[in-house]
Amino acid sequence: MRVLVTGGSGRLGRSVVEVFARRGHEVTSVDAFPGPERPGVEFRKADLLDDEARAQVFADVRPEAVAHLAGIAVPHARPGAETVAVNARLAWGVLDDARAHGAHSVAAASSPTVFGYGSADWTPERLPLDEGHPVAPVHAYGLSKAVIEEAVRTLARTSDGGCVFTAVRPGYVIAPEEWEGAPTQQGHTVAERLARPELAAASLFNYIDAEDAAELFALIAEDRSGAAQGRVLHAIAEDPMAEGPLSDLLPRFHPGTAAAAASLAPGQAAFSSAQAQRLLGWAPRHTWRERLRS
Numbered sequence: 048m049r050v051l052v053t054g055g056s057g058r059l060g061r062s063v064v065e066v067f068a069r070r071g072h073e074v075t076s077v078d079a080f081p082g083p084e085r086p087g088v089e090f091r092k093a094d095l096l097d098d099e100a101r102a103q104v105f106a107d108v109r110p111e112a113v114a115h116l117a118g119i120a121v122p123h124a125r126p127g128a129e130t131v132a133v134n135a136r137l138a139w140g141v142l143d144d145a146r147a148h149g150a151h152s153v154a155a156a157s158s159p160t161v162f163g164y165g166s167a168d169w170t171p172e173r174l175p176l177d178e179g180h181p182v183a184p185v186h187a188y189g190l191s192k193a194v195i196e197e198a199v200r201t202l203a204r205t206s207d208g209g210c211v212f213t214a215v216r217p218g219y220v221i222a223p224e225e226w227e228g229a230p231t232q233q234g235h236t237v238a239e240r241l242a243r244p245e246l247a248a249a250s251l252f253n254y255i256d257a258e259d260a261a262e263l264f265a266l267i268a269e270d271r272s273g274a275a276q277g278r279v280l281h282a283i284a285e286d287p288m289a290e291g292p293l294s295d296l297l298p299r300f301h302p303g304t305a306a307a308a309a310s311l312a313p314g315q316a317a318f319s320s321a322q323a324q325r326l327l328g329w330a331p332r333h334t335w336r337e338r339l340r341s
C-alpha cells in the first residue's frame with residue numbers, strides 16, 4: 048500500500064520507513080531534512096507547517112496510510128508556546144489532510160510523558176500504567192501530545208469510519224545504531240543509561256527498540272478491522288531498562304510511586320502495552336539484554 052511517513056528522517060522515523068519498506072509497502076518519507084537514502088523509498092523535502100506544501104505532498108502521494116512522526120520531539124528543546132503550537136498544528140494539518148485525501152489509516156506519535164511523571168510529587172493511581180490511566184501533563188511537550196491524542200479522538204469521532212485514527216505512545220526510542228554505542232536522544236549511550244539509573248528514571252525506565260515501535264505503526268496501517276479507531280496504544284518494552292526491580296528503583300527517584308510500585312513483579316516494566324497486543328497482536332521482539340549482547 049502507499050504509505051506516507053512524516054518525520055521519516057528522524058530517530059524513530061528512519062526505522063518506521065525501513066520496516067514499512069521491508070514489508071513491501073510503497074513508502075514516501077516527508078521531512079524538512081533528508082535522511083539516509085534507501086532504495087525503493089521516495090523522499091520529499093517539505094515544511095509540513097506550510098499548508099500549501101503539505102497539501103501538495105498529499106495530492107501527489109495519495110497515501111492509503113500515514114504514520115505521523117514529525118514534530119518537536121524532546122521536552123524543553125524549544126520554548127513551550129512554540130512546542131505546543133508546532134506539534135498541535137502539524138498533527139491537525141497532517142491528520143486532516145490525510146482524511147481529505149482518502150487515507151484509510153493514520154497513526155500519530157504521542158508520548159508516555161502525557162502522564163506527567165516529571166514532577167517531584169507524582170503519584171500514579173496504579174502501576175503498570177495502561178492507556179486507561181488518567182493523563183496529567185506537566186510540561187508543554189506533554190501537553191502537545193495530549194492535544195494530539197485529543198485530535199485523534201476528535202477525527203475518529205467524525206470520520207464515519209472511513210479513516211481509522213490512532214495515537215501511539217512509544218517508550219524511550221533506541222535506534223539501531225544506538226544499540227551499537229551511538230548517543231541516544233538525551234546524549235548518553237544505552238550502556239550509560241543502565242549504569243546510571245538516574246538517567247532512565249526520568250522516563251520511569253521505559254524504552255522501546257525503534258524497529259519494534261515501527262512494527263506497531265505497520266500493524267495499525269495494515270489492519271482493516273478498525274480495532275484501533277480513536278485509541279491510544281502504548282509501544283513500550285515489557286521489561287524496564289534497569290538491572291534491578293522497579294519496586295526498589297522507582298521509589299528512590301519518584302517517592303510518590305512507592306505504594307503502586309510494590310505491586311510490580313521483578314522484571315516488570317512500569318507501563319503495559321497489553322492493549323496493542325490484544326487489538327493488533329503486537330508485542331515487542333527485542334529487549335536491551337538481547338540487543339546489547341548481539
Ligand SMILES: NC(=O)c1ccc[n+]([C@@H]2O[C@H](COP(=O)([O-])OP(=O)(O)OC[C@H]3O[C@@H](n4cnc5c(N)ncnc54)[C@H](O)[C@@H]3O)[C@@H](O)[C@H]2O)c1
Nearest residue numbers: 054056057058059078079094095116117118120156219220
Ligand atoms: N524518540 C523518542 O524516544 C520518542 C518517544 C516518544 C515519542 N516520540 C515521538 O515520536 C516522533 C519521532 O521522534 P524522533 O525521536 O524520531 O524525533 P526526531 O527529532 O529524531 O525526528 C523528528 C523529525 O521530524 C522532522 N520535522 C519536524 N518538524 C517538521 C516540519 N515542520 N516539517 C517537516 N518535518 C519536520 C524533523 O526534521 C525530524 O527529522 C515525535 O513525534 C516524538 O515526539 C519519540
